[in-house]
Amino acid sequence: MLVTLEGLDGSGKTTVWHALGDAYPEAVHTREPTESWYGEAVYRSINEESADPLAELFLYTADHADHLSRVVRPALAEGTLVISDRYSDSRYAYQGATLAGEVDDPMAYVQSIHEPFTRRPDLTFYLDLDPETAAERSGKTNKFEQAAYLDQVRDNYERLIEEDPERFVRVDATQSPEDVSEQILTRLAAEIAD
Ligand SMILES: Nc1ncnc2c1ncn2[C@@H]1O[C@H](COP(=O)(O)OP(=O)(O)O)[C@@H](O)[C@H]1O
Numbered sequence: 001m002l003v004t005l006e007g008l009d010g011s012g013k014t015t016v017w018h019a020l021g022d023a024y025p026e027a028v029h030t031r032e033p034t035e036s037w038y039g040e041a042v043y044r045s046i047n048e049e050s051a052d053p054l055a056e057l058f059l060y061t062a063d064h065a066d067h068l069s070r071v072v073r074p075a076l077a078e079g080t081l082v083i084s085d086r087y088s089d090s091r092y093a094y095q096g097a098t099l100a101g102e103v104d105d106p107m108a109y110v111q112s113i114h115e116p117f118t119r120r121p122d123l124t125f126y127l128d129l130d131p132e133t134a135a136e137r138s139g140k141t142n143k144f145e146q147a148a149y150l151d152q153v154r155d156n157y158e159r160l161i162e163e164d165p166e167r168f169v170r171v172d173a174t175q176s177p178e179d180v181s182e183q184i185l186t187r188l189a190a191e192i193a194d
Pocket residue numbers: 007008009010011012013014015016137138173174175176177178180
């Protein structure tokens with residue numbers, strides 16, 4: 001089973017990911033961008049103000065392809081639970097925003113380049129938080145963390161949820177970290193038992 005955590009920067013994904021690590025020590029806990037050299041290239045681009053958005057999309061997508069073949073697919077093939085802090089929906093939502101004006105319907109375009117090779121998550125927790133609080137919590141440390149930009153990213157996440165309501169579980173991320181984790185742990189336990 002492939003479970004992903006999605007949401008704006010500062011929505012609390014990493015906090016939940018640690019709680020899931022404690023609850024499911026036998027699972028593969030992973031993230032995108034990854035820690036591979038592809039992921040390092042992605043972080044280099046994130047910290048570059050003038051990075052070309054299309055080039056950046058392909059760096060993220062290269063990192064995803066490597067993540068899939070090296071980590072996600074082998075673990076799933078062994079029947080291991082995989083929990084990823086960010087995954088392809090981050091590309092659809094974020095690059096769907098950075099590519100506005102570069103290509104028509106950027107989110108559909110980004111989805112179309114993933115479709116032939118990606119593995120759809122079985123379950124995605126969306127940590128729902130307003131962009132102002134998210135930007136405040138995240139400390140606005142990179143170019144993607146400004147509230148106006150996060151507004152567009154949030155709209156894109158809403159479109160993704162509309163497209164695939166069965167897969168997404170919306171979690172109110174204004175709750176305390178304990179309540180957010182508790183809600184996710186309860187739902188995940190129920191899905192695994194199903
Ligand atoms: N539910 C919450 N309520 C208030 N603050 C939170 C909550 N969850 C996380 N935080 C804090 O917000 C900041 C960003 O959380 P983090 O888990 O790193 O988010 P993300 O991985 O989504 O960027 C951290 O300082 C963290 O302690």
